[in-house]
Amino acid sequence: MSLRLREARPGDLGLVVHFVRALAEYEKLLHEVQATEEDFRNLLFGTPARASAMIAEWQGAPAGFALWYYSVSTFDGRAKLYVEDVFVNPGARGQGIGKALFAELARRALAEGCSRMEWSVLDWNAPSIAFYRSIGALPREGWTLQRLSGDALRELAATAPPPGGAPAAH
Numbered sequence: 001m002s003l004r005l006r007e008a009r010p011g012d013l014g015l016v017v018h019f020v021r022a023l024a025e026y027e028k029l030l031h032e033v034q035a036t037e038e039d040f041r042n043l044l045f046g047t048p049a050r051a052s053a054m055i056a057e058w059q060g061a062p063a064g065f066a067l068w069y070y071s072v073s074t075f076d077g078r079a080k081l082y083v084e085d086v087f088v089n090p091g092a093r094g095q096g097i098g099k100a101l102f103a104e105l106a107r108r109a110l111a112e113g114c115s116r117m118e119w120s121v122l123d124w125n126a127p128s129i130a131f132y133r134s135i136g137a138l139p140r141e142g143w144t145l146q147r148l149s150g151d152a153l154r155e156l157a158a159t160a161p162p163p164g165g166a167p168a169a170h
Contacts (some may be wrong), residue, residue: 002060003097005104008053010045013037018055019065025085048120053102056097066087066101072113081109083119095120102135120145 006020017037024030046138056064066095067085069075083105102117109117118140141163146155 002058003095003100004057005100006055006057008044008055008065009025010041012053012055013040013044015055015062016040016044016065016067019062019087020067020085022089023085026087027125053100056088056101057096058092058097062089063092063095064097064101065103068105069114077116079112081105081112081114081117083117086119098131099135101138 011051014037017035019041020035021030021033024033040053044053045048051067051069053065053067055062056066058064058089060061065085066083068081068083069084070079073080083102088099090102105117
């Protein structure tokens with residue numbers, strides 16, 4: 001086995017975009033990808049960095065990646081590691097690369113004092129769900145992901161009180 005996991009570097013921005021686009025294509029969501037190398041430069045290497053990424057190399061060639069960030073759980077008062085994306089090239093699957101990426105993320109989560117790791121998966125993605133069950137992950141029953149974006153996000157933001165000002169009238 002010739003697997004190497006390493007931190008993403010600024011020279012990997014094109015590779016990160018490639019993996020994001022490959023994941024989106026697999027998920028039938030390529031039409032939603034707008035992120036550019038510059039977006040990932042700001043996200044991963046800006047001040048402050050908002051996320052982290054890791055590249056998996058199999059036999060010396062890029063084979064996959066993971067992108068994650070830390071959030072919090074107010075119920076247990078600890079950080080949690082949120083896995084935004086993990087992708088392994090189809091030709092490199094079955095080599096233990098995905099499991100190695102998740103194992104490294106679990107190691108980092110514990111080293112950072114996190115209480116858990118979380119991620120989302122499309123409900124039709126049976127191969128990924130089976131893989132997640134094989135590593136011990138369970139669905140969060142009774143919870144549904146909510147999203148606010150685009151016009152709805154802008155409209156709600158427009159109702160916020162000015163910083164240090166009085167609340168907006170209702």
